[in-house]
Amino acid sequence: MTTFQDAKDSFYLLLRNGLATLNPDRTIVVRGATRPAVLVAENELPSGSAEQPLNAFVLHWGAVAVDGSEAMPLESARCTIQVQTSGSPEVAGMDRGRTMAAMRAELQSLLAAGSAAKASYAGASATAAATPVFWSGVVAEDLKETADTLNAAYSVDVFAWREP
Numbered sequence: 001m002t003t004f005q006d007a008k009d010s011f012y013l014l015l016r017n018g019l020a021t022l023n024p025d026r027t028i029v030v031r032g033a034t035r036p037a038v039l040v041a042e043n044e045l046p047s048g049s050a051e052q053p054l055n056a057f058v059l060h061w062g063a064v065a066v067d068g069s070e071a072m073p074l075e076s077a078r079c080t081i082q083v084q085t086s087g088s089p090e091v092a093g094m095d096r097g098r099t100m101a102a103m104r105a106e107l108q109s110l111l112a113a114g115s116a117a118k119a120s121y122a123g124a125s126a127t128a129a130a131t132p133v134f135w136s137g138v139v140a141e142d143l144k145e146t147a148d149t150l151n152a153a154y155s156v157d158v159f160a161w162r163e164p
Contacts, residue, residue, distance in 0.1 A: 038056065
C-alpha cells in the first residue's frame, strides 16, 4: 500500500530536480553538501539556528486529510513553502524584491504541470505507483519585510490516491 509519504516524497523530488534544471545556480549548502535549494523542514536535522536559510524553498507539511467516500481514498495535505531572501551582497540587498519575484516565478514554473508521477522511495530503489500526485494552484499567503529580509509563504494543496 502506498502512503501519503510517497506523495510528499514525489512532490519534493519534482521541486528539487526541477530546480536543478531550471536554475542550477540556486543551491544551498546543508551539512557541507551543496544541493538544489529545496528543503523539507521535517526531514532536516536541527541546525541550532532558528533562522530559515536564505534563497531556498522550505517545505512545511500540514496534517493529512482522507476522503474515504470512494473505492480508493483520496488523501491530501497542505504544503506551505516558505522563502526568505536578503538579496545580493554585491548590491547591499537592494535587489530583494527582484530576487523574491524570481523565486516566485521559479516556483510557479516548477508547479505549472499540476501533477507528477508518484513513487515509493522506502526501499533501495524507487517503485512507481499506479496513480499520480497532483496539486492545486499556488496561493501567496503573505509577504513580510524586516530590516534585512523579505519573507514570503506560498501554499499548495497536494492530493494522492491511497493505493492498495
